[in-house]
Amino acid sequence: MKITDLKFLAVALLAMTSSFVLSSCSDDDDKKGEEVTYTLALASEDDALLELPTDQLIDTVVHITTNAPAELINVEAVENNGSWCTAKVKNNTTISVKAGIHTGSNDRTATFKISVTGAEPVEFTVTQLGTETQNSITLSGVPMVNNMYSYTTPYKDGAPFSFIIKTNAARWSMDIEDWGNWDDTYTPWYSINKTSGRSGEVVEIKFIQTNETTMMRNITLTITAGTAEPVSISIMQNVKPATEVTVYNEDWSATITNNTLLSFNANDLSTNKIEYGIDANGSIDVAICTTGTSNSITEEESWLNANYGIYGSLAISPKSANTTGADRKLDIVLKGGDVELFRIPVVQKAN
Incomplete structure (x- = not known):
């Protein structure tokens, strides 16, 4: 092979290599140029309105859902008279909210906006109770029978029963009075997923035993939260149908x-x-x-x-x-x- 032929072959190979590199770079540039559409929403509507007690000393969280990384999420105050409340991005699922002790007699309110480029912003409002504000408890999803909260499940195959506790206190707690629990051999005929929590959380009761006795089973749930009047719920399980x-x-x-x-x-x-x-x-x-x-x-x-x-x-x-x-x-x-x-x-x- 002549030297001139070798030179021609080398030039051809170099041209092919350059073409491949340019083509690869062009593909990468195209991918980098693709626009990502970000989404943003509150994970729960309950987080749109937060109520804190006068002595809130621990952080409260607002959960969000987004496909944006944390560094692209921004949270800023829309209303925060006196800057008594702070909110910051913890990660791309959580906004951390902090407030100190409130000594004023009236409630105070702050509103924050969460934003991500290209997505519709969302807002949440934080209200901290004043020293003269009375705590309250409301229940959602519990039937009222004879002016009392009451729920009765069949003697077997009872579907789980759930309800929501809302309160303007920091947390609520539940006491269970079980009328059948009187000796060491007793095993509960129900299970409850939680006995304390914050406002807006769901309590679920599962009925895990068939009532083979001749007496209706009964438990009383008493819910307390701060200074609120306690609220009681009677949960009953029917007796199996008589055959004689x-x-x-x-x-x-x-x-x-x-x-x-x-x-x-x-x-x-x-x-x-x-x-x-x-x-x-x-x-x-x-x-x-x-x-x-x-x-x-x-x-x-x-x-x-x-x-x-x-x-x-x-x-x-x-x-x-x-x-x-x-x-x-x-x-x-x-x-x-x-x-x-x-x-x-x-x-x-x-x-």
Whole structure:
């Protein structure tokens, strides 16, 4: 091969190498030139409004969700009269909020804005209670029964029950009074995920045992927070449905046969009640039904009162005198779940 040919080959190889390097650099530049779209949001809406006690000495956190690195996140005060509150970026998921002791009688408020280039900013407001502000507790998701917070779960396969505790105190705590925990062999029929926390946190109760007893289970949860009036919740677990029932007369001295007629006079009122003793191997439901059927009617629609007590007493009475001119009839039906166990036909004579 001639020297000139070698020179030509070397130049060609150099040109190819340069082309590859330029092409690689060009690809890298294109990737670096791609714009990243950043997102930003509060992880929880509860963090949009924070309430701190007068003696807040530990940091509070606001959680965010973003795909931006921490160095691109900025937090600044929108309103912070007296600069009593500080907020700084801890990492790309957490904003740290700090306030000192507040000795003033009125609440004070600060608002901060979190921003990331290209994303919509978000704000959160911090309120620190004054010395004259009363603490409060509110519950979300707990049924109110007879003006009391109460929840009842089935005797088995009860779904978890959850609720939210909100308070303007720094933290809340829960005391559990378990009426069945009276000896060392006892194991709880429930589990609770937390017994203390901050405002807005969710409490979840799981029911981990079937109630095979003949008594309803019950616990009372009492929630306290600062100076707030304590709030109590009754949590109950139903008894398994009865499969057998025995009905007695009022003094429990004799049994009553199924389908034995109960008769009232036309002028009998609720004061003329007849009582029965009920002995069952589980829970029973009392239904007022049209005669000879399982079609139940509400007590409001009925001319009968039928009150079943937890100690096995069933009281039956007319609500009013019978002025219809004809006998009126209904049946009292005792059920274990959906199964009929006993029936008491009831008639109030015509006047």
